[in-house]
Amino acid sequence: AYYYEQQVSISAGYVLKKNNCFSFDCLSDETRHMAEYTWVAIRDLQDELLDGTRDGKVSELNFISDLPSSQYRNKTTIYLLKHYATIRKITIRWLFLGSGHGKGISDTIGSSIKRLFDDAIRLNPDESFNAAEELMNKIKGSTNIRLYLYKKEDVDSFLQQIPSLTTVKGTSMFHELIAKPNGQIFAKNKSDEQETLLQTKF
Numbered sequence: 001a002y003y004y005e006q007q008v009s010i011s012a013g014y015v016l017k018k019n020n021c022f023s024f025d026c027l028s029d030e031t032r033h034m035a036e037y038t039w040v041a042i043r044d045l046q047d048e049l050l051d052g053t054r055d056g057k058v059s060e061l062n063f064i065s066d067l068p069s070s071q072y073r074n075k076t077t078i079y080l081l082k083h084y085a086t087i088r089k090i091t092i093r094w095l096f097l098g099s100g101h102g103k104g105i106s107d108t109i110g111s112s113i114k115r116l117f118d119d120a121i122r123l124n125p126d127e128s129f130n131a132a133e134e135l136m137n138k139i140k141g142s143t144n145i146r147l148y149l150y151k152k153e154d155v156d157s158f159l160q161q162i163p164s165l166t167t168v169k170g171t172s173m174f175h176e177l178i179a180k181p182n183g184q185i186f187a188k189n190k191s192d193e194q195e196t197l198l199q200t201k202f
Contacts, residue, residue, distance in 0.1 A: 007031045008117070008132045011041045012110035012145075020055045023109045024146040027132045030155050035076035040158045044148045050088050060091050067096035073174060075165045078185060079202050085179035094177045095191075109145060116142055166201045 011026040011033075026041035048054045049061065067073045073096050085092045097104075116139040121129065129135050136147050176188040178195055186195035 008135060009033070009037075009041075010110050010113055011038065012106045012113065013042075014105045014109065015045075015049070017055065017058065022146055023105075023112075023144070024148065025109060025113050026148045026150060027113075027136050028150045028152075029132045030150070030152045032155075033071050035071060035074050035080070036159055036162060037155055038071055039077075039080050040150050040155050041148070043150070043154075043158075045146070046084075050090070058090075061093070063092070063094040065094070065096060067098070069172060072096065074171060075168045076162065078168055078171070078177060078198070078200065079162070079165055081177055081179035082183060082185045082200070082202075085181055085185075086183045089181040091181065092179045096175055098175075112143065112145065113139070163202060168198060168200060 007029070009026075009028045009031045011028075012024070014023050015021060024045055026045070028041065030037060046061075049058045051057065065072050072094070077094065081092050081094060117135050120135060120138045124138070127138075129138070133149055136149055140147050170187070170189070173189045174187045175190055176195075178186040178188075180186070185198050185200065187198050188195050
């Protein structure tokens with residue numbers, strides 16, 4: 001999104017749990033959308049879910065997204081799935097929806113936040129919003145969408161923790177990834193096929 005020379009990254013989604021469902025949006029002045037940035041964006045939310053600090057602890061985590069290789073379906077995502085599944089001792093799945101699946105709930109949530117930003121600027125012409133945090137603070141009382149903020153420094157720190165990664169063969173064909181607590185990670189190219197153990201060097 002673009003607001004009077006100020007660009008704001010909006011990463012929206014929906015959490016579906018047995019006893020609680022909610023919309024969320026991760027906001028930042030950092031506008032790059034590669035895999036590392038996506039993981040930093042959802043880190044606070046993920047910690048809440050896995051630690052049970054807000055709504056009760058989850059025992060398994062499933063992601064559903066579209067499939068751009070630069071953002072989700074790549075070796076960095078595979079490494080981070082394996083990393084978090086191992087240290088958290090849970091199974092984590094990531095399902096990639098095919099192209100042409102249409103607009104989903106995440107797009108609707110993101111659009112809602114954009115409208116709130118537009119209203120905040122339109123209804124407060126004498127105010128200056130110089131950062132994502134200022135816009136977030138302005139709208140947070142007007143929505144039930146959970147808002148999270150991450151900063152460029154968070155991304156820089158996170159990037160330093162990721163080692164040099166070798167290519168994982170066949171990544172562009174994966175439809176589903178499954179990371180196990182023991183460090184094993186499996187992949188499917190189609191939803192109805194048997195999962196295959198990936199051989200990784202990280």
